[in-house]
Amino acid sequence: MKKISKICCIGAGYVGGPTMSVIANQCPHIQVTVVDINEARIAQWNTEDLNQLPIYEPGLKEIIAESRGKNLFFSTEVDQAIAEAQMIFISVNTPTKTYGKGKGQAADLKFVELCARNIAKVAKEDKIVVEKSTLPVRTAEAIKNILDNTGNGVRFEILSNPEFLAEGTAIEDLLHADRVLIGGDDTPTGKAAKNALSEVYENWLPKERILQTNVWSSELSKLVANAFLAQRVSSINSISALCEKTDANIAEISRAIGFDSRIGPKFLNASVGFGGSCFQKDILNLVYIARSFGLPEVADYWEQVILMNDYQKRRFADLMIQTLYNTVSGKKIVLYGWAFKKDTNDTRESAAIYIADALMDEQAQLVVYDPKVPKERIYADLDYLGTRDPQKNRDLLTVATDPLEATRDAHAVAVVTEWDEFKGYDWKKIYEHMLKPAFVFDGRRLLDTHTMRDIGFNYYKIGEA
Ligand SMILES: NC(=O)c1ccc[n+]([C@@H]2O[C@H](COP(=O)([O-])OP(=O)(O)OC[C@H]3O[C@@H](n4cnc5c(N)ncnc54)[C@H](O)[C@@H]3O)[C@@H](O)[C@H]2O)c1
Ligand SMILES: O=c1ccn([C@@H]2O[C@H](COP(=O)(O)OP(=O)(O)O[C@H]3O[C@H](CO)[C@@H](O)[C@H](O)[C@H]3O)[C@@H](O)[C@H]2O)c(=O)[nH]1
The missing domain is CATH 3.40.50.720 (NAD(P)-binding Rossmann-like Domain)
Structure with a gap:
């Protein structure tokens, strides 16, 4: 497989923007184009005044200042960017469904499906398609079905590469990721695709932190990681209610239990409740x-x-x-x-x-x-x-x-x-x-x-x- 030199990311949001900025910044030999159908958002990513970027993240504007216009581009030319790239990240929103079957619980995959159809329509050469959005287990199969039935002979490898950055620390999290997860098929072409994506990350992360799994484990691990993290917050918050009725103090409890290396000290801050899109x-x-x-x-x-x-x-x-x-x-x-x-x-x-x-x-x-x-x-x-x-x-x-x-x-x-x-x-x-x-x-x-x-x-x- 040829070395990756052109990447496209569909979705210029809280994930697509920072993730691709860091990839471009760490890999000057790769041209990265982030596309979105939201023209206003792309205009904001291209703004001269870096205080007007569409999202605020410490360290982001410095990276954009260094890479934008060199090997990092923000554009609304979705088809062109897809056609030119060897590797396409799908980083669009996957909100909770607000209608129909699974309303209020299931993930709404319509934006992801639209991306897959767009890629199928435009691609003339073999491509690696990377799920960066958080998706339910077995979504790659649906994407694969759409892509494999274009009839134009183009071959697609689908990888799952969930993102673990937290907002507010996105740039730090990306530069020093605890791990990167790459799920894909264990066929020779699947392995080659996983290695190609791994090589991108190896430009700045140690190889031992890049984990390869099958596609389903990767998709499910993302949901499970968030469930475990949120569970810690709910657990400590439940105890905060008990503390308010007794003379126990939640900070002392967090500290006391966090010293147990099996429990660990992080994510034990009692609060008004967790929020965020995830x-x-x-x-x-x-x-x-x-x-x-x-x-x-x-x-x-x-x-x-x-x-x-x-x-x-x-x-x-x-x-x-x-x-x-x-x-x-x-x-x-x-x-x-x-x-x-x-x-x-x-x-x-x-x-x-x-x-x-x-x-x-x-x-x-x-x-x-x-x-x-x-x-x-x-x-x-x-x-x-x-x-x-x-x-x-x-x-x-x-x-x-x-x-x-x-x-x-x-x-x-x-x-x-x-x-x-x-x-x-x-x-x-x-x-x-x-x-x-x-x-x-x-x-x-x-x-x-x-x-x-x-x-x-x-x-x-x-x-x-
Ligand atoms: N926000 C986070 O911290 C975070 C972290 C890890 C994973 N995730 C996951 O990453 C995904 C993206 O989240 P986000 O917060 O970046 O969402 P977001 O809403 O900020 O950005 C998504 C972007 O995709 C664009 N888009 C939608 N459909 C499109 C299409 N067909 N073509 C081109 N552009 C299209 C939208 O216009 C929007 O700008 C979600 O699945 C989310 O669960 C988010
Ligand atoms: O001890 C804690 C830790 C967090 N929170 C709250 O929990 C929410 C989520 O915080 P955090 O996880 O830091 O931010 P997110 O940007 O939502 O990141 C989570 O969700 C992302 C999207 O999937 C994942 O990529 C990250 O790994 C995961 O941490 C926020 O309201 C926090 O205030 C607490 O109340 N107490």
Whole structure:
């Protein structure tokens, strides 16, 4: 097999953008073209002002500055890029289905199928097609069926190469990946394709970290990795509720159990609940697959991770309402944060959305401040829920640009995203601005309990009595 010199990636989103930028940056001999049907998004990727890139990731703009226009291109010419590339990554969105069979659980594969059909239509030479999107086990088979029936004699090798980057640390995760997983057929051509993709990653990662498996194990491993990670968050969050009823402290428990090398210290931070575009979607998909294969006990087991997460979000909003004397109607409450975690502008499935919605149901008057999320996104997230009419969302919630000014005459502040800058705020000044008694609800365990109480706040921290 010839060395790979031209790569195309379909989908210029949170995965396609950073992943391909890093490949281009680490492999100057490979031309990488990222294509998307969304013209506005491609225009943003091509923007002169690197602060206007469509996604915010620490370290991304520096890499784009180095490689864009040299061997990294963003384009809407999908067909041309497919025709020219030897290797095509499919990195389009695979959201939870909102209609038909499997609604609310199964992955919607229509975008992936469209890509496969597009590749089948355009390709004139043999190609390696790489599933980068997160897909249910056995999807490669469907892609293969579409590609193998073009009748034009072109041969396709399908690989599964799920992405494990986390947002906010995408560039670090890509540059120092714990592992890269490549699933493919064990036929001679399948092995050659796996090796060709492995060689791309070997430009910057040690070979031992590049694992080759069969295609089904690779597809399923991605869902399982996310299920295990989310399960840790739900597990620790379930215990945070118990801590609030006893005098145990969740941070001390995380530390104590994390010292056990079999458990490990990571991913044990109690929070308002996990968000992001992946955990819930991928677990629901796993649940759906298990149920489809007649394994209800397996499905129920994993579904509990989601139910616990829903409970945690609701519990936080309920705690605020109860503490504020069982009524928040007309009360000004400031939410610090809207993104689903720090260092990203992504708000998909953010706990903040559901907490705000619950407080707005009780007629609270919300003010939101997030350093990276624009006002339009916040309203779009709320409107998407469809709980109330859009005008009501705008009446009940405003978006602030000055986090300190926002707290004037507020009854409470709730920290829902763990942005570092919140720690450095002048909390004494915030206290002075607020109505008394002044309440702070720390859903991210970001602030110091003693300092906050010494200032005079009624301070509540998730996982502490
Ligand atoms: N976001 C993450 O951190 C993350 C991490 C690992 C894996 N994943 C998985 O990667 C996949 C992509 O996720 P994302 O967050 O990058 O999604 P995204 O919504 O940010 O980006 C997907 C892009 O694909 C484009 N697209 C859709 N159909 C297309 C078509 N037919 N032709 C060209 N472009 C098309 C869309 O316009 C969009 O810009 C999903 O399967 C997701 O589960 C995401
Ligand atoms: O101890 C923890 C760790 C995380 N979270 C929350 O869990 C969510 C997910 O966080 P994280 O996993 O860091 O971000 P994602 O970008 O969603 O990344 C996950 O989902 C990606 C998409 O599939 C995978 O590629 C990554 O490996 C996987 O970590 C966020 O709301 C976090 O605030 C906690 O509440 N407590």
